[in-house]
Amino acid sequence: MNNKNSLGNNTSYLEQLTWLRGIAAFFVVISHVIRATEVNYLSQSNYTISPIFYSLDLGTFGVLLFFTLSGTTLYISHTNKSVPVSHFYIKRFFRIWPAFAVSLILYISFQPLFLALYPELQGFWIENQFITVYSATDIIQYLLLISNATGNMGLFNNAYWSLPVEFQYYLIFPLLIITLKYLHIFGPISVGLGLYLIYKFNLSHFVDTKVFMLGFSFCGGVLIGHIYEQFKNKKTFLILPFATLILISSFVVASLITNKVITLPDIPIISGIWNWYIVLSFVAVTSVLFGKIHLPDRCQKILKLSGNISYSAYLYHNIIIAMLVLFCIQFSIANELQLLVVFLGTLVGTYYIANISFTHIEKKGMAIGKRFCAYLAT
Numbered sequence: 001m002n003n004k005n006s007l008g009n010n011t012s013y014l015e016q017l018t019w020l021r022g023i024a025a026f027f028v029v030i031s032h033v034i035r036a037t038e039v040n041y042l043s044q045s046n047y048t049i050s051p052i053f054y055s056l057d058l059g060t061f062g063v064l065l066f067f068t069l070s071g072t073t074l075y076i077s078h079t080n081k082s083v084p085v086s087h088f089y090i091k092r093f094f095r096i097w098p099a100f101a102v103s104l105i106l107y108i109s110f111q112p113l114f115l116a117l118y119p120e121l122q123g124f125w126i127e128n129q130f131i132t133v134y135s136a137t138d139i140i141q142y143l144l145l146i147s148n149a150t151g152n153m154g155l156f157n158n159a160y161w162s163l164p165v166e167f168q169y170y171l172i173f174p175l176l177i178i179t180l181k182y183l184h185i186f187g188p189i190s191v192g193l194g195l196y197l198i199y200k201f202n203l204s205h206f207v208d209t210k211v212f213m214l215g216f217s218f219c220g221g222v223l224i225g226h227i228y229e230q231f232k233n234k235k236t237f238l239i240l241p242f243a244t245l246i247l248i249s250s251f252v253v254a255s256l257i258t259n260k261v262i263t264l265p266d267i268p269i270i271s272g273i274w275n276w277y278i279v280l281s282f283v284a285v286t287s288v289l290f291g292k293i294h295l296p297d298r299c300q301k302i303l304k305l306s307g308n309i310s311y312s313a314y315l316y317h318n319i320i321i322a323m324l325v326l327f328c329i330q331f332s333i334a335n336e337l338q339l340l341v342v343f344l345g346t347l348v349g350t351y352y353i354a355n356i357s358f359t360h361i362e363k364k365g366m367a368i369g370k371r372f373c374a375y376l377a378t
Contacts, residue, residue, distance in 0.1 A: 014076065015304055016288040019295065021069050022306030024062040028159070029317045031059025033346050035125040036321045037339045041328065047335045053343075054259055061254040061277045063162050064217045066314075068281040070166060071221025072228075072289065074173055079229055085174045087373040092170045094369030096311070097145070099361045100163055103315040104142060107156040110319055117326045126325055129158045129318065148208040157318050165211045169218040176222045185223060192219035217278045221285065228289050243291020250284040312357035313350050320349040 034057050038049050078088070107130075114130040121127055134155050141151035145164040153161060172191065179187025195215030198204050204212060256262045257276055264276055287293070295303065306313070324345045328338045 014073070014289070015300075016293060017069055017073055017076075017285070018307035019300055019303035020284065020288050020307070021066065021310045022303040022308075024065040024069065025306055025310035025313045027056065027058035027062030027065075028314060029346060029350060030056045030343075031062070032159075032318060032321055033339075033343050036325055037342050039122075039124050040334050040338075041119065041122075041124070041325065042332060042334050049339060053339070055255045057258055058251070058254050060274070061258070061280065064214065064274070064277045065281040065284060066162070066310075067166065067169065067214060067217035068221035068224070068278070068285050070169065071173075071176075071218040071223075072225040072285055073221075074170075075177075075222045075225030076229060078177075083373070084376075087376070088174065089170070090373055090376075091366070091369040092167070094365045094372070095362070096163065096167060098365035098368075099312055099315060099357055100145075100160075101143060102357070102361055103312075103319075104139070104156060104160075106316075107319060108139070110322070111156075114322055114326065117330065119329060126322060128154055129156060130322060148211060149206045151207065153208050157315070159314055159318055161208065161210070162314075165214065168211050169215070172218075173222070176219060180222075180226055185226070188219040188223040188226070192216040195219070214274060214278065216275070217281060220278065220282050224282065224285055224289065241291075243287045243293050246291070247284055247287040247293060250280045250287065254280050306351075309351070309354040309358040312354035312362060316353045316357065317346060317350040320346050320353065324349070 030053070034049060034053055040047065111130050118127070118130075121131065132152075132155055134152070138147075138152055138155055141147045142156065142160065145167045147153060147155075148161065148164045148168075176188050176191055179191060181187075183190060192215050195212045199209045199212035199215075202209075206212070253262075254277060257264065257273060264271070264273065270276060270279060294300075321342060324342045327345075328334070328341055333341055
């Protein structure tokens with residue numbers, strides 16, 4: 001793409017999108033806590049986790065909500081002042097790569113400790129990401145954010161699968177802006193459909209094709225942001241008077257789908273659980289963006305903070321979970337107490353390490369990106 005094409009740069013901040021991102025991060029963390037604690041590491045006996053926890057088992061929905069939010073926030077924050085496309089890519093790179101690279105180093109360093117303290121392998125969820133043998137080539141592919149195209153998936157941290165997908169969506173963001181200019185709302189729809197058809201007819205050589213299968217999430221997020229910008233100043237556009245109820249309903253339906261309480265209809269293009277999660281992510285983002293949802297002040301403050309540090313929380317929560325699993329094994333903690341220790345410990349530990357990462361790595365990475373762009377502009 002010619003760097004003379006430009007993207008806007010509006011620093012508008014919508015706190016409701018931030019706290020929704022915090023909720024999405026919570027869903028991902030809870031899902032992985034459940035995966036790690038629904039087995040007994042000390043014997044062959046199992047126990048049943050409370051249905052309350054399983055009702056919050058919305059990790060996949062949370063990731064797709066992240067993708068949709070990413071498209072929406074990128075569009076809303078890039079609609080006014082023009083900047084070169086190259087600057088957009090530079091800022092995006094420094095926004096996500098430094099924190100990811102540091103976390104990768106920590107996961108690699110942690111693997112020997114996990115292998116030393118973990119008992120006999122039994123095929124449990126927690127194991128594969130920390131015991132699989134990797135090569136220098138694997139590390140390079142992960143650092144280049146191309147592991148979904150050419151690499152081995154599931155290494156180091158099973159949450160890493162979404163990072164190359166996210167960055168590859170950044171690469172097509174300028175294309176979405178161009179299609180919106182010439183095709184209006186049909187632009188993002190066409191791009192999303194094109195990505196899905198690549199997945200549907202197996203037209204790519206990617207090892208993991210989720211970037212194509214889930215393209216509607218990011219493209220739909222961009223479209224939601226575009227519609228919001230078109231109508232936000234029109235007083236007659238009073239959509240979703242029951243926005244809070246609609247938001248909660250999107251979570252409830254996602255939970256019912258996850259726990260197979262309801263059967264999904266087989267509709268072309270949106271058949272399958274992933275695509276229904278995407279539809280529900282559209283509903284959730286639209287409800288908070290157009291509706292006037294007001295959370296209790298303390299709750300909103302906590303969720304806004306969670307949203308701000310959500311990326312680092314996403315990067316580091318699995319290593320916290322693994323440490324706590326090792327702790328439970330070493331001290332023979334099992335069943336309900338194991339769940340309690342891992343659940344509470346993960347929330348507290350992830351908060352602290354994510355806050356450190358956000359403050360000392362993410363923010364500095366963003367500052368470097370801005371300085372680099374300023375240097376190129378001189």
